[in-house]
Amino acid sequence: MEFSVNHPILFVIVGLVIAVVLAQSVYFLVRAVKRAKALGIASQTVKKTISSAAVFTIAPAVAILVGVVALSKSLGIALPWLRLSVIGSLSYETIAANNTLTAAGMQAGSTVTDPSVFVTVFWVMTVSIAAGLVLVPFVTKKIQGGMMKMGMKDKKWGEIFNNAMFLGMISAFLGYVFCDVAGVVKGQTAGLIPVCVMAVAAVVMAVLGLLSQKLKIRWLTDYALPLSLVAGMASAIPFTAWLA
Amino acid sequence: MKKSNMTYMESVHRDGKYWGIGVGILLLLLPLIVSLFFGAMPQWDALLGGLIATAPMYWAVGIVEIFTYVPMLGAGGTYLSFITGNISNLKLPCALDAMERAGVKATEEEGEVISTISIATSSIVTTFIIILGVILIVPLQPILEAPVLKPAFDMILPALFGGLAVVFISKNAKLSVAPILLMLALFIFVPALNQSTVGIMVPVGVVFTVVVARILYKKGVL
Incomplete structure (x- = not known):
């Protein structure tokens, strides 16, 4: 079969795999919704969880789509479509592709025309991120069981432990927001862009929280x-024009 | 054990395991299937070079991520997230926000259920948006690549964690001081820490905060 990065057969294969992945999500969603009912969680709560998760997902999903477009220049559309629909991220897939293209003596960004280079990139992208894929089916029950046991032994500590984990993750990302501010002393103000963006998001969140409390507008929360x-x-656009 | 005798949690683990193994095998076989279709073998030296340059770091990070994210995602959330990806930038914030608003705890079955519902919804919506984007890629490409929009997509993480931080810090003010100070100091003064290394710092932040929490809890501060 003559190869092209956008060969129809690639779309068929990728489409089938994505259908399976989608089926898994639907399966777990249906089971969890049923269980929510059995546990006596209000159907209003379930509906709100679904609608706000859906709305929240739009912006990050569009950002993922931008990644598909970026990678499609060298790899066509089908492979980035698959890779960014399953475990991995734009930065990971880009690094994996570039490492392989470099090892194959190709320039990053040029369209792959040799099928053997294409499958090589495919292999590296798949195998290098597979730790979670291979291990999660076998270790999750143990880890999760340990957490549940701890929660039962000392309920208050179980809750604090969970909050501490969330805060630990959030603090790492807050630290990252400030990673380039040191450049300000050298006159490089671009490092302030993420700080300003974070501040805008934080203020909007706080104002919306207060508004919904004071005015009793539930949907705002x-x-x-x-x-x-x-x-x-959105604020990143003017801040970048100003500070970069 | 018969299905009817299983608790919900047990059945989630059983189903998650089977789905995980099934989808995992499928994903790992795909490069081989594509190889066969085009009658093309990989270039072995480039494969080895690519793997050596990529796999050790991402396997190390991946293993640490399992221990960091599994307790936070819950069982159902884990089985879905470790297939569909985008955990720290999408699935976990989505689940945290959902559990917070529903007023349920991650350590209880209610939390497990709400987390699963939000992560499954998020996965489904993401999949559809990407499918729509792939179908409409020709008209969409100039918009998605418009230079004026680039800063907005580059700044998604600060925008996301700004909002999330307000909620969690305001509810855990005492516990958040130490980890935030540590992370600010590390990221500001260690030049090697940036967007590509933040993933490695998440477990550091998590372990540190849990230790601080334990000390404060024992002292009766929390």
């Missing part, structure tokens, strides 16, 4: 996070 996310992202 449901969409506060996506609204603050989009406000922060």
Whole structure:
């Protein structure tokens, strides 16, 4: 079969795999919704969880789509479509592709025309990120069981432990927001852009939270996070023009 | 054990395991299937070079990520997230926000269920948006690549964690001081820490905060 990075057969294969991945999500969604009912969680709560998760996902998903476009220049559309629909990220896939293209003596960014180079990139992208894929089916029950046991032994500590994990993750990302501010002393103000964006998102979130409490507008809380996310992202445009 | 005798959690683990193994094998076989279709073998030296340059670091990070994210995602959330990816930038914030608003705890079955619902919804919506984007890629490409929009997509993480931080810091003010100070100091003064290394710092932040929490808890501060 004559090879091209956008060969129809690639779309068929990728489409089938994505259908399977989608089926898994639907399966777990249906089971969890049923279980929520059995546990007596209000159907209103379930509906709100679904609608706000869907709204929240839009902006990050469009950002992922930007990644598909970026990678499609050298790899066609089908492979980036698959890779960014399953475990991995734009930065990981780009690094994996570039490492392989370099090893194959190709320039990053030029369209792959040799099928053997294409499958080589495919192999490296798949295998290098497979730790979670291979291990999660076998270790999750153990880890999760340990957490549940701890929560039962000392309920208060279980909760604090969980909050501490969340805060630990959030603090790492807050630290990252400030990673380039040291450049300001040398006159490089671009490092302030993420700080300003974060501040805008934080202020919008706080204001929406207060508004919904004071004015009793429930739906504001449901969409506060996506609204603050989009406000922060939009503010990046003027901040970048000003500070970069 | 018969299905009817299983608890919900047990059945989630069983189903998650089977789905995980099935989808995992499928994903790992795909490069081989494509090889066969085009009658093309990989270039072995480039394969080896690419793997050596990529796999050790991402396997190390991947293993640490399992221990960091599994307790936070819950069982169902884990089985889905480790297939569909985008954990720290999408699935976990989505689940945290959902559990917070529903007023459920991650350590209880209610939290498990809400987390699973939000992560499954997020996975489904992401998949559809990408499918739509792939179908409409020709008209969409100039918009998605417009230079004026680039800063917005580059700044998605600060915008996301700004909002999330307000919620979690305001509810855990005492516990958040130490980890935030540590991470600010590390990221500001260690030049090697940036967007590509933040993933490695997440477990550091998590372990540090848990230790601080334990000390404060024992002292009765929390």
